Amino acid sequence: MSGASYLEIKEEVRRRIQAQEWASGALIPSEKDLASEFQCARATVNRALRELASEGLLDRRRRAGTRVNMTPVRKATLAIPITRIEVENTGAKYRHKVLSAQQRAAPAAIRAQMNLDPGEAALHLVTLHLADDLPFLLEDRWVNIAAVPAILKAPLEEISANEWLVQNVPISAGDIAFSAAPADASEAEALGIVVGSAVFVVDRTTQTRGQTVTKARLVYPPGYRMQTHI
Amino acid sequence: MSGASYLEIKEEVRRRIQAQEWASGALIPSEKDLASEFQCARATVNRALRELASEGLLDRRRRAGTRVNMTPVRKATLAIPITRIEVENTGAKYRHKVLSAQQRAAPAAIRAQMNLDPGEAALHLVTLHLADDLPFLLEDRWVNIAAVPAILKAPLEEISANEWLVQNVPISAGDIAFSAAPADASEAEALGIVVGSAVFVVDRTTQTRGQTVTKARLVYPPGYRMQTHI
DNA sequence: AAGTGGTCTAGACCACGTT
DNA sequence: ACGTGGTCTAGACCACTTC
Numbered sequence A, B: 001m002s003g004a005s006y007l008e009i010k011e012e013v014r015r016r017i018q019a020q021e022w023a024s025g026a027l028i029p030s031e032k033d034l035a036s037e038f039q040c041a042r043a044t045v046n047r048a049l050r051e052l053a054s055e056g057l058l059d060r061r062r063r064a065g066t067r068v069n070m071t072p073v074r075k076a077t078l079a080i081p082i083t084r085i086e087v088e089n090t091g092a093k094y095r096h097k098v099l100s101a102q103q104r105a106a107p108a109a110i111r112a113q114m115n116l117d118p119g120e121a122a123l124h125l126v127t128l129h130l131a132d133d134l135p136f137l138l139e140d141r142w143v144n145i146a147a148v149p150a151i152l153k154a155p156l157e158e159i160s161a162n163e164w165l166v167q168n169v170p171i172s173a174g175d176i177a178f179s180a181a182p183a184d185a186s187e188a189e190a191l192g193i194v195v196g197s198a199v200f201v202v203d204r205t206t207q208t209r210g211q212t213v214t215k216a217r218l219v220y221p222p223g224y225r226m227q228t229h230i
Numbered sequence C: 001a002a003g004t005g006g007t008c009t010a011g012a013c014c015a016c017g018t019t
Numbered sequence D: 001a002c003g004t005g006g007t008c009t010a011g012a013c014c015a016c017t018t019c
Helices: A006-018 A031-038 A042-054 A083-089 A108-114 A149-153 A161-168 A185-191 B006-018 B031-038 B042-054 B083-089 B108-114 B149-153 B161-168 B185-191
Strands: A058-061 A065-068 A074-080 A094-105 A121-131 A134-143 A173-182 A198-208 A211-220 A225-229 B058-061 B065-068 B074-080 B094-105 B121-131 B134-143 B173-182 B198-208 B211-220 B225-229
Touching: A006 A031, A006 A042, A031 A042, A042 A058, A074 A225, A083 A094, A083 A121, A083 A134, A083 A161, A108 A121, A108 A211, A121 A161, A121 A185, A134 A161, A134 A185, A149 A161, A161 A211, A173 B173, A198 B198, B006 B031, B006 B042, B031 B042, B042 B058, B074 B225, B083 B094, B083 B121, B083 B134, B083 B161, B108 B121, B108 B211, B121 B161, B121 B185, B134 B161, B134 B185, B149 B161, B161 B211
Parallel strands: none
Antiparallel strands: A058 A065, A074 B074, A094 A121, A121 A134, A134 A211, A173 A198, A173 B198, A173 B225, A198 A211, A198 B173, A225 B173, B058 B065, B094 B121, B121 B134, B134 B211, B173 B198, B198 B211
16 A cells, blocks of 8 residues: 555644645645545545544535635534443442322423423423432433333333433434523422532433434532543 | 445444344444345445444444444534634624733642643633623633743734634643532622522643643533533 | 535455454 | 454546536
8 A cells, every 4th residue: 555544644634724734714625636645545535534524624515625614613522321321430329219200291392392282291200310329410301202102111210211211212313401500499409409509400302203202401419520532 | 336325224223223133232243244235335334334333332343343332322522612603603792801811830730730840830811701792701721831832922812812722733632521610709700690600611621742731611601501412 | 517525336455353 | 363344445426516
């Protein structure tokens, strides 16, 4: 093999962008030209550029060519494990407690998102996840029964809804939002903290085939950190 | 072309895992076998499986083969734009104000991380980022002068350290942590909020070639949400 | 219409870890 | 030693978008 590898090409392209040999927003040479410059097959250049584009450094379009992205966006990948695994990875013993499980009419906002008829019931679950018997996470979840009727037969005392859904609902799309909020009275009581403490909140919506299956609000007590590495 | 595309193969592999036709932790057929099953080239299967592995669904090893990952970890990619861009994307006018800029001895924790000699100075910056002249983000940053001496000549009143560093330092790696915390007195004053309010905190460390270049604590006022999509 | 990137093929050699 | 995935090639056709 005489030419460069796709990793070498990635590195070199990164260098040229950093050194501003290829200016921000500018068109870079075509795959064909780069393949001839680097003495390699076009597929090799393609892989290098494709990966750099997925990292946010390049912007590629058919016919229009490849440009250096004007606003280099760093992308961090956040691993979102099942809560049980997250707890067990810290070395702690995992346990969860279903504080409340009811089929009842959902609030309007949730009803709209799940496309429920007025008065149609959804499953409302409040679950406390514990690490070594200490509160780790309070989960307030609505489940669309029409989308996953089997959930009514799930042994939710043994396997958390979180885990059951991951195992039984096909991989799907979803939105996640992170924020900070003061703990309200019920959250404070469940987590054993002072009302108004700063809690870390994750709001998650999960969809399958365009249908909203579940919507969860996860409340972590003070001290919790969600970490990642770029 | 008679066979399946890499996208079709990804979809089918996902389905088999979901349907437990391929059990969690089990070995799946080799690329060669799948290529013959799907009537396509091995490279096509390779691309499908490689991408699924990068999404956390599969675990691949030479000679050992490809296994279904036991702990399916959902991965969300978080886009981390420059603050100016983040503000401008909301339609607001961006402005920043350097509240403090000093070269001084860093606290021990930071000195250790940056490999500074005792007493060696680092650059300490406190910057308030504004959206339509309202506080958007308070940034407390330490910069390793030895790693980027040019920062001392940067016009930090015009271009924020955040943006200057992104443009001038080839960033190789970094850690990010998200948490919730009560605002302390100085944070509350800068952001115009009540002491103890729940603020969203991002702690970021950035390295180049193994050397820690900068460490920043970003404090967002109540109401801020960091969103993403799976 | 033309040129770009997107994908696929059939083959090859290599790196690596398990056996 | 062997079989796996990792990568590369030279060519091909296609999809899309701009010209």
